[in-house]
Amino acid sequence: MKHYVITGGAGFIGSNLIRNLLQQGEELTITCIDKLDDFYSVAIKEQHIQEFKKSKQFRFLRIDIDTATVSALEELILEPVDVIIHLAAKTGVRPSLSNPLAYQQTNIRGTQLMLDFSRAKKCHQFIFASSSSVYGENKNFPWKETEPLLPISPYAMTKLSGEMLGHIYHHIYGLRFIALRFFTVYGPGQRPDLAIHKFVKNILEEKSISFFGKGASSRDYTYIDDIVQGIKAAIAYTNSGFEIINLGNNKSIVLHKLVAEIEEVLKKNATIHYLPEQPGEVHSTFADITKAKDLLGYQPKMKLKDGLQLFYDWYVTNRDLLNS
Numbered sequence: 001m002k003h004y005v006i007t008g009g010a011g012f013i014g015s016n017l018i019r020n021l022l023q024q025g026e027e028l029t030i031t032c033i034d035k036l037d038d039f040y041s042v043a044i045k046e047q048h049i050q051e052f053k054k055s056k057q058f059r060f061l062r063i064d065i066d067t068a069t070v071s072a073l074e075e076l077i078l079e080p081v082d083v084i085i086h087l088a089a090k091t092g093v094r095p096s097l098s099n100p101l102a103y104q105q106t107n108i109r110g111t112q113l114m115l116d117f118s119r120a121k122k123c124h125q126f127i128f129a130s131s132s133s134v135y136g137e138n139k140n141f142p143w144k145e146t147e148p149l150l151p152i153s154p155y156a157m158t159k160l161s162g163e164m165l166g167h168i169y170h171h172i173y174g175l176r177f178i179a180l181r182f183f184t185v186y187g188p189g190q191r192p193d194l195a196i197h198k199f200v201k202n203i204l205e206e207k208s209i210s211f212f213g214k215g216a217s218s219r220d221y222t223y224i225d226d227i228v229q230g231i232k233a234a235i236a237y238t239n240s241g242f243e244i245i246n247l248g249n250n251k252s253i254v255l256h257k258l259v260a261e262i263e264e265v266l267k268k269n270a271t272i273h274y275l276p277e278q279p280g281e282v283h284s285t286f287a288d289i290t291k292a293k294d295l296l297g298y299q300p301k302m303k304l305k306d307g308l309q310l311f312y313d314w315y316v317t318n319r320d321l322l323n324s
Protein backbone atom coordinates (compact mmCIF):
# COMPACT_ATOMS: atom_id res chain seq x y z
CA MET A 1 0.00 0.00 0.00
CA LYS A 2 1.61 3.28 -1.15
CA HIS A 3 1.30 6.38 1.04
CA TYR A 4 1.15 9.78 -0.66
CA VAL A 5 1.45 13.07 1.21
CA ILE A 6 -0.28 15.79 -0.79
CA THR A 7 0.01 19.41 0.33
CA GLY A 8 -2.59 21.91 -0.85
CA GLY A 9 -5.02 19.04 -1.44
CA ALA A 10 -8.07 21.14 -0.56
CA GLY A 11 -7.35 23.55 -3.40
CA PHE A 12 -8.15 23.46 -7.09
CA ILE A 13 -5.46 21.18 -8.53
CA GLY A 14 -4.99 19.16 -5.33
CA SER A 15 -8.68 18.31 -4.92
CA ASN A 16 -8.96 17.17 -8.54
CA LEU A 17 -5.86 15.01 -8.09
CA ILE A 18 -7.14 13.43 -4.86
CA ARG A 19 -10.60 12.77 -6.34
CA ASN A 20 -9.01 11.04 -9.31
CA LEU A 21 -6.67 8.94 -7.12
CA LEU A 22 -9.49 7.83 -4.82
CA GLN A 23 -11.83 7.03 -7.73
CA GLN A 24 -9.26 4.88 -9.50
CA GLY A 25 -9.46 2.39 -6.62
CA GLU A 26 -5.66 2.27 -6.44
CA GLU A 27 -3.86 0.63 -3.53
CA LEU A 28 -2.87 3.79 -1.68
CA THR A 29 -3.47 6.00 1.30
CA ILE A 30 -3.41 9.80 1.13
CA THR A 31 -2.47 12.28 3.83
CA CYS A 32 -3.60 15.74 2.80
CA ILE A 33 -1.92 18.76 4.40
CA ASP A 34 -3.68 22.09 3.93
CA LYS A 35 -4.24 25.14 6.07
CA LEU A 36 -7.52 25.99 4.28
CA ASP A 37 -6.41 29.56 3.72
CA ASP A 38 -8.96 32.27 2.94
CA PHE A 39 -7.47 33.48 -0.37
CA TYR A 40 -10.84 32.36 -1.73
CA SER A 41 -13.97 30.59 -0.39
CA VAL A 42 -12.97 28.27 2.46
CA ALA A 43 -16.39 26.63 2.12
CA ILE A 44 -15.46 25.10 -1.23
CA LYS A 45 -12.22 23.70 0.23
CA GLU A 46 -14.12 22.27 3.21
CA GLN A 47 -16.57 20.66 0.78
CA HIS A 48 -13.67 18.88 -0.95
CA ILE A 49 -12.31 17.59 2.36
CA GLN A 50 -15.74 16.38 3.54
CA GLU A 51 -16.15 14.49 0.26
CA PHE A 52 -12.73 12.81 0.58
CA LYS A 53 -13.20 11.96 4.27
CA LYS A 54 -15.84 9.42 3.21
CA SER A 55 -12.93 7.28 2.05
CA LYS A 56 -10.91 5.27 4.59
CA GLN A 57 -7.88 5.83 2.37
CA PHE A 58 -7.90 9.56 3.13
CA ARG A 59 -6.73 11.57 6.12
CA PHE A 60 -6.74 15.36 6.51
CA LEU A 61 -4.29 17.39 8.59
CA ARG A 62 -4.95 21.10 8.93
CA ILE A 63 -1.37 22.38 9.02
CA ASP A 64 0.20 25.70 8.09
CA ILE A 65 3.50 25.09 6.30
CA ASP A 66 4.56 28.67 7.09
CA THR A 67 5.15 27.73 10.70
CA ALA A 68 5.09 23.90 10.99
CA THR A 69 8.26 22.02 11.91
CA VAL A 70 9.62 18.70 10.67
CA SER A 71 9.32 17.19 14.16
CA ALA A 72 5.66 18.29 14.41
CA LEU A 73 4.96 16.65 11.03
CA GLU A 74 6.78 13.49 12.12
CA GLU A 75 4.64 13.28 15.25
CA LEU A 76 1.48 13.41 13.16
CA ILE A 77 2.62 11.27 10.23
CA LEU A 78 4.07 8.08 11.68
CA GLU A 79 3.84 5.85 8.59
CA PRO A 80 6.52 5.72 5.87
CA VAL A 81 5.87 8.13 2.97
CA ASP A 82 6.37 6.98 -0.64
CA VAL A 83 5.76 10.24 -2.49
CA ILE A 84 5.29 13.88 -1.53
CA ILE A 85 3.25 15.95 -3.96
CA HIS A 86 3.80 19.54 -2.91
CA LEU A 87 1.06 21.78 -4.29
CA ALA A 88 0.40 24.11 -1.32
CA ALA A 89 1.40 27.66 -2.11
CA LYS A 90 0.39 31.25 -2.07
CA THR A 91 -0.81 31.64 -5.62
CA GLY A 92 -1.44 34.52 -7.99
CA VAL A 93 0.98 36.92 -9.61
CA ARG A 94 -0.70 40.25 -8.83
CA PRO A 95 -1.26 39.73 -5.08
CA SER A 96 2.40 38.71 -4.76
CA LEU A 97 3.39 42.30 -5.57
CA SER A 98 1.65 43.66 -2.50
CA ASN A 99 2.87 40.99 -0.07
CA PRO A 100 6.11 39.47 -1.36
CA LEU A 101 7.39 38.39 2.05
CA ALA A 102 4.30 36.26 2.67
CA TYR A 103 4.92 34.53 -0.69
CA GLN A 104 8.49 33.78 0.35
CA GLN A 105 7.27 32.42 3.69
CA THR A 106 4.81 29.94 2.20
CA ASN A 107 6.42 29.11 -1.11
CA ILE A 108 10.10 29.01 -0.18
CA ARG A 109 10.05 28.27 3.55
CA GLY A 110 7.12 25.87 3.07
CA THR A 111 8.91 24.02 0.26
CA GLN A 112 12.08 23.83 2.36
CA LEU A 113 10.01 22.33 5.18
CA MET A 114 8.52 19.65 2.93
CA LEU A 115 11.95 18.81 1.50
CA ASP A 116 13.36 18.44 5.03
CA PHE A 117 10.37 16.30 5.92
CA SER A 118 11.06 14.08 2.89
CA ARG A 119 14.62 13.62 4.19
CA ALA A 120 13.48 12.81 7.71
CA LYS A 121 11.01 10.23 6.34
CA LYS A 122 13.48 8.81 3.81
CA CYS A 123 10.91 9.51 1.12
CA HIS A 124 12.61 9.32 -2.27
CA GLN A 125 10.09 10.94 -4.64
CA PHE A 126 9.06 14.59 -4.54
CA ILE A 127 6.75 16.27 -7.06
CA PHE A 128 6.75 20.07 -6.99
CA ALA A 129 4.14 22.42 -8.46
CA SER A 130 6.13 24.99 -10.39
CA SER A 131 4.76 27.52 -12.84
CA SER A 132 5.08 28.83 -16.38
CA SER A 133 5.66 32.24 -14.78
CA VAL A 134 9.34 31.33 -14.17
CA TYR A 135 10.05 32.02 -17.88
CA GLY A 136 9.27 35.73 -17.50
CA GLU A 137 9.06 37.86 -20.66
CA ASN A 138 10.79 35.35 -22.93
CA LYS A 139 9.74 35.70 -26.61
CA ASN A 140 11.25 32.45 -27.84
CA PHE A 141 7.94 30.55 -28.18
CA PRO A 142 7.04 27.81 -27.53
CA TRP A 143 9.10 27.65 -24.36
CA LYS A 144 11.33 24.65 -23.81
CA GLU A 145 12.52 23.82 -20.30
CA THR A 146 16.07 24.76 -21.36
CA GLU A 147 15.18 28.45 -21.96
CA PRO A 148 16.86 31.08 -19.78
CA LEU A 149 14.65 32.12 -16.86
CA LEU A 150 14.07 35.65 -15.65
CA PRO A 151 10.96 35.93 -13.44
CA ILE A 152 9.19 39.29 -13.35
CA SER A 153 7.05 38.82 -10.20
CA PRO A 154 7.71 37.81 -6.58
CA TYR A 155 5.41 34.77 -7.09
CA ALA A 156 7.45 33.56 -10.08
CA MET A 157 10.68 34.03 -8.14
CA THR A 158 9.38 31.82 -5.32
CA LYS A 159 8.49 29.07 -7.81
CA LEU A 160 11.97 29.21 -9.35
CA SER A 161 13.43 29.08 -5.83
CA GLY A 162 11.41 25.92 -5.19
CA GLU A 163 12.93 24.30 -8.28
CA MET A 164 16.42 25.28 -7.13
CA LEU A 165 15.83 23.96 -3.61
CA GLY A 166 14.74 20.68 -5.16
CA HIS A 167 17.94 20.53 -7.16
CA ILE A 168 19.97 20.94 -3.98
CA TYR A 169 18.12 18.06 -2.26
CA HIS A 170 18.57 15.90 -5.32
CA HIS A 171 22.27 16.74 -5.53
CA ILE A 172 23.13 16.32 -1.87
CA TYR A 173 20.64 13.74 -0.62
CA GLY A 174 19.75 11.83 -3.79
CA LEU A 175 16.06 12.80 -3.65
CA ARG A 176 14.19 12.26 -6.93
CA PHE A 177 12.71 15.70 -7.56
CA ILE A 178 10.35 16.49 -10.42
CA ALA A 179 9.20 20.07 -10.93
CA LEU A 180 6.12 20.39 -13.11
CA ARG A 181 5.68 23.82 -14.68
CA PHE A 182 1.90 24.19 -14.93
CA PHE A 183 0.51 26.47 -17.63
CA THR A 184 -2.75 28.28 -16.66
CA VAL A 185 -4.89 25.42 -15.41
CA TYR A 186 -8.68 25.60 -15.82
CA GLY A 187 -11.71 23.38 -15.38
CA PRO A 188 -14.06 22.41 -12.51
CA GLY A 189 -12.78 23.86 -9.23
CA GLN A 190 -10.71 26.59 -10.87
CA ARG A 191 -9.64 29.40 -8.53
CA PRO A 192 -11.87 32.49 -8.59
CA ASP A 193 -8.88 34.82 -9.13
CA LEU A 194 -8.10 33.24 -12.53
CA ALA A 195 -9.39 34.72 -15.78
CA ILE A 196 -11.84 32.05 -16.98
CA HIS A 197 -13.55 31.88 -13.58
CA LYS A 198 -13.73 35.67 -13.26
CA PHE A 199 -15.02 36.09 -16.82
CA VAL A 200 -17.76 33.46 -16.46
CA LYS A 201 -18.91 34.94 -13.13
CA ASN A 202 -18.99 38.53 -14.38
CA ILE A 203 -20.64 37.77 -17.72
CA LEU A 204 -23.38 35.75 -15.97
CA GLU A 205 -23.88 38.60 -13.47
CA GLU A 206 -23.91 41.11 -16.36
CA LYS A 207 -20.88 42.91 -14.98
CA SER A 208 -18.02 44.12 -17.17
CA ILE A 209 -14.81 42.11 -17.44
CA SER A 210 -11.37 43.73 -17.25
CA PHE A 211 -8.76 43.42 -19.97
CA PHE A 212 -5.31 44.49 -18.91
CA GLY A 213 -3.64 45.91 -21.99
CA LYS A 214 -5.47 45.64 -25.33
CA GLY A 215 -6.57 42.02 -25.01
CA ALA A 216 -3.67 40.85 -27.17
CA SER A 217 -2.02 38.90 -24.34
CA SER A 218 -2.27 35.14 -24.61
CA ARG A 219 -2.15 32.06 -22.37
CA ASP A 220 -1.59 28.36 -22.85
CA TYR A 221 -4.75 27.08 -21.08
CA THR A 222 -4.45 23.52 -19.80
CA TYR A 223 -7.43 21.46 -18.69
CA ILE A 224 -7.32 20.10 -15.15
CA ASP A 225 -7.74 16.41 -16.13
CA ASP A 226 -4.74 16.67 -18.43
CA ILE A 227 -2.71 18.19 -15.57
CA VAL A 228 -3.86 15.38 -13.23
CA GLN A 229 -2.69 12.78 -15.78
CA GLY A 230 0.67 14.56 -15.95
CA ILE A 231 1.05 14.61 -12.15
CA LYS A 232 0.17 10.91 -11.93
CA ALA A 233 2.76 10.09 -14.59
CA ALA A 234 5.35 12.11 -12.63
CA ILE A 235 4.47 10.15 -9.46
CA ALA A 236 5.22 6.93 -11.35
CA TYR A 237 8.37 8.28 -13.04
CA THR A 238 11.67 6.69 -11.93
CA ASN A 239 14.07 7.00 -14.88
CA SER A 240 16.18 9.89 -13.59
CA GLY A 241 16.72 11.84 -10.39
CA PHE A 242 15.96 15.46 -11.29
CA GLU A 243 13.65 16.79 -13.97
CA ILE A 244 11.84 20.02 -14.79
CA ILE A 245 8.90 19.43 -17.10
CA ASN A 246 6.36 21.75 -18.74
CA LEU A 247 2.72 20.68 -18.38
CA GLY A 248 0.86 22.84 -20.86
CA ASN A 249 -1.46 22.43 -23.81
CA ASN A 250 0.93 23.65 -26.53
CA LYS A 251 -1.61 26.24 -27.77
CA SER A 252 -1.50 29.91 -26.91
CA ILE A 253 -4.93 31.56 -26.98
CA VAL A 254 -5.31 35.33 -27.29
CA LEU A 255 -7.56 36.90 -24.62
CA HIS A 256 -10.12 38.17 -27.16
CA LYS A 257 -10.47 34.67 -28.61
CA LEU A 258 -10.88 33.15 -25.13
CA VAL A 259 -13.69 35.57 -24.34
CA ALA A 260 -15.39 34.82 -27.67
CA GLU A 261 -15.34 31.10 -26.77
CA ILE A 262 -16.78 31.82 -23.31
CA GLU A 263 -19.53 33.97 -24.86
CA GLU A 264 -20.50 31.03 -27.08
CA VAL A 265 -20.67 28.61 -24.14
CA LEU A 266 -22.67 31.07 -21.99
CA LYS A 267 -24.75 32.35 -24.92
CA LYS A 268 -24.21 35.82 -23.50
CA ASN A 269 -22.03 38.75 -24.55
CA ALA A 270 -19.28 40.28 -22.44
CA THR A 271 -18.81 43.97 -21.75
CA ILE A 272 -15.10 44.67 -21.80
CA HIS A 273 -13.43 47.30 -19.66
CA TYR A 274 -9.87 48.15 -20.77
CA LEU A 275 -7.22 48.81 -18.11
CA PRO A 276 -3.45 49.39 -18.32
CA GLU A 277 -1.11 46.36 -18.45
CA GLN A 278 -0.43 44.90 -15.00
CA PRO A 279 3.15 44.89 -13.73
CA GLY A 280 4.35 41.35 -12.99
CA GLU A 281 2.05 39.66 -15.55
CA VAL A 282 3.84 38.23 -18.60
CA HIS A 283 2.37 39.05 -22.01
CA SER A 284 2.13 35.49 -23.33
CA THR A 285 2.74 31.89 -22.31
CA PHE A 286 3.20 28.95 -24.66
CA ALA A 287 4.55 25.53 -23.65
CA ASP A 288 6.69 23.16 -25.64
CA ILE A 289 5.52 19.81 -24.26
CA THR A 290 7.95 17.51 -26.10
CA LYS A 291 9.75 16.62 -22.87
CA ALA A 292 6.48 15.80 -21.05
CA LYS A 293 5.48 13.56 -23.98
CA ASP A 294 8.85 11.80 -24.04
CA LEU A 295 9.32 11.31 -20.29
CA LEU A 296 5.75 11.04 -19.01
CA GLY A 297 3.74 9.94 -22.05
CA TYR A 298 1.80 13.18 -21.48
CA GLN A 299 -0.80 13.97 -24.13
CA PRO A 300 -3.32 16.75 -23.34
CA LYS A 301 -6.73 15.87 -24.77
CA MET A 302 -9.31 18.48 -23.81
CA LYS A 303 -10.56 20.94 -26.44
CA LEU A 304 -10.95 24.48 -25.08
CA LYS A 305 -14.68 24.74 -25.88
CA ASP A 306 -15.46 21.44 -24.13
CA GLY A 307 -13.32 22.36 -21.13
CA LEU A 308 -15.05 25.73 -20.82
CA GLN A 309 -18.45 23.98 -20.91
CA LEU A 310 -17.34 21.64 -18.09
CA PHE A 311 -16.12 24.62 -16.06
CA TYR A 312 -19.41 26.45 -16.63
CA ASP A 313 -21.46 23.43 -15.51
CA TRP A 314 -19.38 23.17 -12.33
CA TYR A 315 -19.64 26.92 -11.70
CA VAL A 316 -23.43 26.96 -11.93
CA THR A 317 -23.72 24.01 -9.52
CA ASN A 318 -21.36 25.56 -6.95
CA ARG A 319 -22.19 29.25 -7.36
CA ASP A 320 -23.73 29.73 -3.89
CA LEU A 321 -20.88 27.99 -2.12
CA LEU A 322 -18.32 30.02 -4.04
CA ASN A 323 -19.97 33.28 -3.08
CA SER A 324 -20.44 32.29 0.58
Ligand SMILES: NC(=O)c1ccc[n+]([C@@H]2O[C@H](COP(=O)([O-])OP(=O)(O)OC[C@H]3O[C@@H](n4cnc5c(N)ncnc54)[C@H](O)[C@@H]3O)[C@@H](O)[C@H]2O)c1
Pocket residue numbers: 007008009010011012013014033034035036037038039045063064065066086087088089090091092106110129130131132181182183184185186191
Ligand atom coordinates in the same frame (compact mmCIF):
# COMPACT_ATOMS: atom_id res chain seq x y z
N1 LIG B 1 -3.84 26.94 -11.18
C1 LIG B 1 -2.88 27.27 -12.03
O1 LIG B 1 -3.14 27.71 -13.16
C2 LIG B 1 -1.43 27.11 -11.63
C3 LIG B 1 -0.44 27.44 -12.58
C4 LIG B 1 0.90 27.31 -12.23
C5 LIG B 1 1.24 26.80 -10.99
N2 LIG B 1 0.27 26.47 -10.09
C6 LIG B 1 0.68 25.96 -8.78
O2 LIG B 1 -0.07 24.77 -8.50
C7 LIG B 1 -0.31 24.67 -7.10
C8 LIG B 1 -1.80 24.50 -6.84
O3 LIG B 1 -2.48 25.63 -7.38
P1 LIG B 1 -4.07 25.80 -7.29
O4 LIG B 1 -4.48 26.59 -8.47
O5 LIG B 1 -4.69 24.49 -6.97
O6 LIG B 1 -4.17 26.78 -6.02
P2 LIG B 1 -5.16 26.73 -4.76
O7 LIG B 1 -5.00 28.06 -4.09
O8 LIG B 1 -6.53 26.33 -5.17
O9 LIG B 1 -4.53 25.59 -3.87
C9 LIG B 1 -3.45 25.84 -2.99
C10 LIG B 1 -3.80 25.22 -1.64
O10 LIG B 1 -2.70 25.47 -0.76
C11 LIG B 1 -3.22 25.78 0.52
N3 LIG B 1 -2.25 26.58 1.25
C12 LIG B 1 -1.90 27.87 0.99
N4 LIG B 1 -1.01 28.29 1.90
C13 LIG B 1 -0.79 27.25 2.75
C14 LIG B 1 0.02 27.08 3.91
N5 LIG B 1 0.78 28.07 4.39
N6 LIG B 1 0.01 25.88 4.54
C15 LIG B 1 -0.77 24.86 4.06
N7 LIG B 1 -1.57 24.97 2.98
C16 LIG B 1 -1.58 26.16 2.33
C17 LIG B 1 -4.52 26.54 0.25
O11 LIG B 1 -5.42 26.48 1.36
C18 LIG B 1 -5.04 25.83 -0.99
O12 LIG B 1 -5.99 24.84 -0.65
C19 LIG B 1 0.29 25.93 -6.48
O13 LIG B 1 1.58 25.61 -6.00
C20 LIG B 1 0.38 26.89 -7.64
O14 LIG B 1 1.41 27.85 -7.45
C21 LIG B 1 -1.05 26.62 -10.39
